[in-house]
Each structure stands twice: as C-alpha cells, then as structure tokens.
Amino acid sequence: MAARALTKGLLGLRQLRAATTGYSCGGHQYATATAAKPLQPVHDDVSEKALSLPLDKPDFFRVAELFSVKDLFDARVHLGHKQGCRHRLMEPYLYGCRLDQDIIDLDQTVEHLQQALNFTAHVAYRGGVILFVSRRRQFGHLVESTAQDCGEYAHTRYWQGGLLTNAPIQYGPGVRLPDLIVFLSTLNNVFQQHVGIRDAAKMNIPTVGVVDSNCNPCLITYPVPGNDDTLVAMELYCRLFKMTISRAKDKRRQMELVHSLTAPSTPSS
Amino acid sequence: MAAAVMSRCRSRLRFSSRWFFRSYFSSDSSGTSGSDPPAADTPRSGFAAAFDLQTEIRREAGNSAAGLRGSSSGQDESFASLLRRSPLVQMGPAKDRAVVGRIFHVVQDDLYIDFGGKFHCVCRRPADGGEKLQRGSRVRLRLQDLELTARFLGAQTDTTLLEAQAVLLGPLEGRENRD
Numbered sequence: 459m460a461a462r463a464l465t466k467g468l469l470g471l472r473q474l475r476a477a478t479t480g481y482s483c484g485g486h487q488y489a490t491a492t493a494a495k496p497l498q499p500v501h502d503d504v505s506e507k508a509l510s511l512p513l514d515k516p517d518f519f520r521v522a523e524l525f526s527v528k529d530l531f532d533a534r535v536h537l538g539h540k541q542g543c544r545h546r547l548m549e550p551y552l553y554g555c556r557l558d559q560d561i562i563d564l565d566q567t568v569e570h571l572q573q574a575l576n577f578t579a580h581v582a583y584r585g586g587v588i589l590f591v592s593r594r595r596q597f598g599h600l601v602e603s604t605a606q607d608c609g610e611y612a613h614t615r616y617w618q619g620g621l622l623t624n625a626p627i628q629y630g631p632g633v634r635l636p637d638l639i640v641f642l643s644t645l646n647n648v649f650q651q652h653v654g655i656r657d658a659a660k661m662n663i664p665t666v667g668v669v670d671s672n673c674n675p676c677l678i679t680y681p682v683p684g685n686d687d688t689l690v691a692m693e694l695y696c697r698l699f700k701m702t703i704s705r706a707k708d709k710r711r712q713m714e715l716v717h718s719l720t721a722p723s724t725p726s727s
Numbered sequence: 728m729a730a731a732v733m734s735r736c737r738s739r740l741r742f743s744s745r746w747f748f749r750s751y752f753s754s755d756s757s758g759t760s761g762s763d764p765p766a767a768d769t770p771r772s773g774f775a776a777a778f779d780l781q782t783e784i785r786r787e788a789g790n791s792a793a794g795l796r797g798s799s800s801g802q803d804e805s806f807a808s809l810l811r812r813s814p815l816v817q818m819g820p821a822k823d824r825a826v827v828g829r830i831f832h833v834v835q836d837d838l839y840i841d842f843g844g845k846f847h848c849v850c851r852r853p854a855d856g857g858e859k860l861q862r863g864s865r866v867r868l869r870l871q872d873l874e875l876t877a878r879f880l881g882a883q884t885d886t887t888l889l890e891a892q893a894v895l896l897g898p899l900e901g902r903e904n905r906d
Contacts, residue, residue, distance in 0.1 A: 531809045537845040540876045542885030553806070557820055559845075559873060564806040648887055672884065687889060688845055689831075 521575035533694040535684040538671030551683035560671040574680040582706035586637030604696040608703040622657040641667035850895040868893040
C-alpha cells in the first residue's frame with residue numbers, strides 16, 4: 459500500500475519535472491484517450507545533437523567492459539534448475555545438462571546481457587523511467603536499494619492487477635508509465651510467471667528480464683538467460699545495472715554541459 | 728614543561744639503548760662472518776646500491792609478467808574450459824560428498840548454509856556443539872541433493888523447493904587447530 463502510494467507520488471513528480479524540462483520519451487504516456495493534451499517536445503540544436511550522438515556507435519556507453527565471462531562464471535550465473543523443471547523455450551540458451559542439472563551457455567548470456575545493458579543505458583540517457591521488478595522476497599531489499607542508489611524505481615511487492623493497464627483510473631489521469639521494466643526474476647512463485655511481463659507487452663513497454671531455465675522468455679524484449687536464485691548472481695546483476703544507469707546519466711549531464719558551453723546563446727523560451 | 732623534558736630524556740635514552748643493541752648485534756654478526764653487510768639503516772653505495780636496484784627491477788618485472796599472464800589467461804579462458812575445471816563439475820555426483828559450507832543466516836535453530844552450489848541448504852543446529860555455529864562460521868556438510876525436485880501427478884514440470892539437502896557433520900575443525 460505504501461509502496462504503491464510512493465510509486466504514484468514519484469511518478470507524478472517525474473512527470474512534472476519532464477513537463478518543465480521538455481524531454482519526451484515514448485508515446486505510451488496515456489493508456490486511454492483522455493482529455494489532457496500531450497506534451498509538445500521542445501527541439502533545439504543542443505538536445506537534438508545530444509540525443510542523436512549516442513546512436514552512431516554500437517556500444518557508446520562501453521557496457522561490454524563492465525563484465526566478462528569469468529565474472530559471470532564466478533557469480534554462478536551458468537547454473538540452472540534440474541532437467542525436469544526446464545522450460546521448452548529455454549532450450550536454445552542451454553549449454554547442456556550435467557548430472558540432471560541444466561547449464562546455461564554463458565557465451566550467449568554475455569551477448570544478451572551486453573544488448574540489455576546497452577538498451578538500459580540508452581533509456582537512462584534519454585531520461586526514461588526505469589522500474590525494477592522482482593518478487594523474490596529474499597532479494598527484495600537488494601533490488602529496492604539498487605533502484606534507490608541509481609535514482610530509479612522498484613516494485614518488489616504484490617502487483618495489483620491494473621497497475622499498468624488501468625493506471626489512469628487507479629492513479630489519476632496523466633500518470634507517466636515506466637519506459638523500461640527490468641525483471642530481475644520473471645516468476646512470481648515456481649508455478650506462475652509475473653503478471654508484469656504480459657502487462658508490459660500489452661502497454662508497449664520494453665522489458666529486460668533475467669530468465670532462468672524454468673522461465674518463459676517469450677514476451678520479454680531483451681531476455682538474459684542466467685541464474686536468478688543465488689545471492690551472488692543477483693548482486694552481480696544489480697551492480698551491473700546500477701553502474702550502467704549511473705554511467706548513462708553522467709554521460710548525459712556531461713553532454714549537456716559540453717553542448718551548452720559550445721553552442722551559440724539561444725533566446726530562452 | 729618538566730614533563731616534556733622528562734619525556735625527551737626518556738626517548739633519547741630509549742634511542743640510545745636501541746642503538747647500543749643494534750651495534751651489539753652488528754658487531755656480533757660481523758664477528759661471526761666477516762664479509763656480512765653493515766646494518767640496514769646505513770645507506771648503500773657503489774656496487775651494493777646497483778645490485779639492490781637491479782634485483783628490485785628484476786623482481787618487479789617478474790611479478791608484472793606473472794600478473795599479466797594470470798589476467799590474460801583469465802580473460803582468454805573459454806566458458807567450456809572454465810566449466811570443465813570448476814569444482815562443481817570435478818566433484819561429480821553430489822550424493823554423499825563432503826563439502827565445506829558457510830552459514831549466512833540463522834533463524835533460532837535453523838542454519839542456512841551456502842556451499843557454492845545454486846541453492847543453499849537448511850540444517851538444524853546440532854545439540855552438542857551448537858552454540859559455536861553462528862553467522863559466518865564454516866561447517867562440514869555431506870551433500871544429498873543439489874536441488875530438491877519432484878514431479879507430482881498431473882503436473883507438466885517438476886515442483887522445486889529451491890533448496891539443497893545436506894547433513895551437517897560439524898564445524899570445520901582445521902581452522903581451530905590452526906588458531
């Protein structure tokens with residue numbers, strides 16, 4: 459209850475700040491056609507250059523340097539569940555099965571994780587709202603503190619049915635929905651997938667998700683095959699996401715400073 | 728004022744006594760083997776200085792080369808070789824294997840022990856040596872299963888308990904003997 463109120467308050471604040479600075483991120487600000495008119499994005503040379511420059515290089519934020527195969531291996535990311543728990547659609551991501559335990563292919567995980575972190579960095583660079591979701595109770599505090607440290611949001615409690623799909627009615631009109639949802643564990647319990655995955659796909663919100671060998675990777679935009687049951691692995695993911703988002707935000711501040719110093723003085727609106 | 732003078736006298740006395748000891752030892756060593764170098768605090772010159780410098784450089788070069796080799800081999804090692812050499816794979820079947828674990832959480836009588844696998848195991852505190860086992864202590868375990876799963880009737884996939892099963896053998900004795 460308190461978490462929902464907090465999320466609502468923060469989302470409302472974020473929207474006010476976005477309105478004053480004029481950055482728009484994505485077209486899914488409104489779930490239904492309400493009376494309020496959409497924000498007019500303010501384009502000028504500085505912001506256009508700042509927004510288009512990172513798109514020229516494939517790895518502008520150099521997220522590939524943040525981790526290696528050895529780091530993933532030491533954090534036990536390659537360990538999957540038993541053979542009987544395997545999801546049929548996770549078979550392409552598995553290296554093999556050793557004494558009934560599935561082993562996840564870390565070479566594929568490295569590529570997927572690089573793409574996921576790169577996308578997260580770009581979203582954070584453009585001032586997007588990132589929501590961390592995990593329903594594992596033993597890692598709830600870790601996820602919440604990670605989100606707080608990088609200035610983003612987390613939801614590790616009970617997920618209300620209409621949180622994304624019924625947001626204007628539950629939280630008031632003009633609520634800004636997250637621009638990216640990061641699932642650090644895609645399951646509610648061992649039988650059910652998290653409702654947020656289906657709802658994010660319905661609302662056109664891209665998702666990044668750590669999928670274990672018993673998860674369904676279908677609706678997730680950037681799946682990262684890996685272990686989500688061990689504390690070491692979760693700490694590694696949280697650390698990587700925090701570093702990526704901080705790096706992207708620092709880069710944005712730096713870019714704004716550089717361009718505002720070099721650009722000719724424009725009349726302020 | 729008097730206290731400062733007293734302390735200065737005492738320190739001078741201590742320094743002089745130390746100097747006496749050092750000269751005594753150096754004279755003793757030079758007496759036993761005539762070609763021993765003088766005490767360490769006197770500055771080296773000439774060939775001795777050059778020799779020291781060269782050994783330092785050679786030692787640092789050796790260390791850095793070993794470090795580079797170590798880090799590059801860590802980077803270049805493929806996932807397949809890392810997996811093949813990992814303790815989990817080298818161990819083989821987990822049934823009745825003795826491993827060392829570390830307690831990371833305690834709930835009254837239940838000890839949550841992490842032994843390096845995917846899951847932790849939960850063991851009951853033994854009656855006799857129980858008080859010594861606290862958060863952070865290392866214990867010996869006999870593994871039974873790395874993950875407790877079972878396929879129930881009518882289910883599509885196995886139901887997993889998200890826990891391993893192991894029997895607690897006792898605290899790690901070697902550390903106490905070493906201390």
